[in-house]
Amino acid sequence: MDTIIIYTSMAGTTELMAEMIGGKLTEAGERVVIKDALEAYAHDLQSYDRVLIGSYTWGDGDLPDEMVDFYEELSKLDLNGKQAAVFGPGDSTYPHFARAVDIWEEAIQAQGGEIVVEGLKIDRWYTEELEAACAIFSEKLIQSH
Template sequence: MNTLIVFTSMTGTTEMMAYALAEAIEKTGDEVVVKDAFDSFAEELTAFERILVGCPTWGDGDLSDEFIDFYEEMVQVDLTGKKAAAFGSGDSSYEHFARAVDILEEGLKTCGCDIITNGLKVDSRSCDEEEIQAKCKWFVEKLMIEKQGCVKL
């Protein structure tokens, strides 16, 4: 299965997640393309079977400004039947922890995507690189369950 990961990052945490996810997916034998949202067009999503989008949460629950243009394009594209999931970082001191992940999932659903699993949220305040790597590996294991046809989460 080919996968496109589109992300934006402000502090580097979501970027680290994107590349950790890509590395774990590649270990399963799948092909992965990783792109920054600034260098992506939403129409590109149609060429991939699996789509992962990642964005940090800004303020008290918004998408970061760097992702908004891509998101607004994305929700206009028909992605019916594509497998998708969202990921991102947030700060647990805010009331709406990593809410950007929830917004991304809703946007993917609006496009017609089948959400493979609940989004991956990482606390940028308390997670170190090793913990982020472990969470990304676990997330990819959940993605692969769907690929094998065992369970749809």
């Protein structure tokens, strides 16, 4: 199973999640590439079996600005046959908690990708749960194929 993790991070939480999840999959013997969305092109996804997107939420429940180009490219791709899952931190004091996770899941499904594990949303006020939550998410991914 070859996985690409595309993420963007402002203060480092999403990056940490990407590294933790990537580390767990690698430990399980999977091949993983982690890329910052600013250095990634959506067509990069074509060479991988599994696509993971890591995205915090910005504005009023919006995608981060750094991911908008990638989002537009992804919305033109055929993702049939791809396994996918999304993770990201948010802040539950905002009305749309971690909504970027839902936006990405919808975009992936609209292009034919299969969401194999429910999106992981982490509240920034509870980051002590980060490592355990990322480990569980990774384990579900490993079990899903």
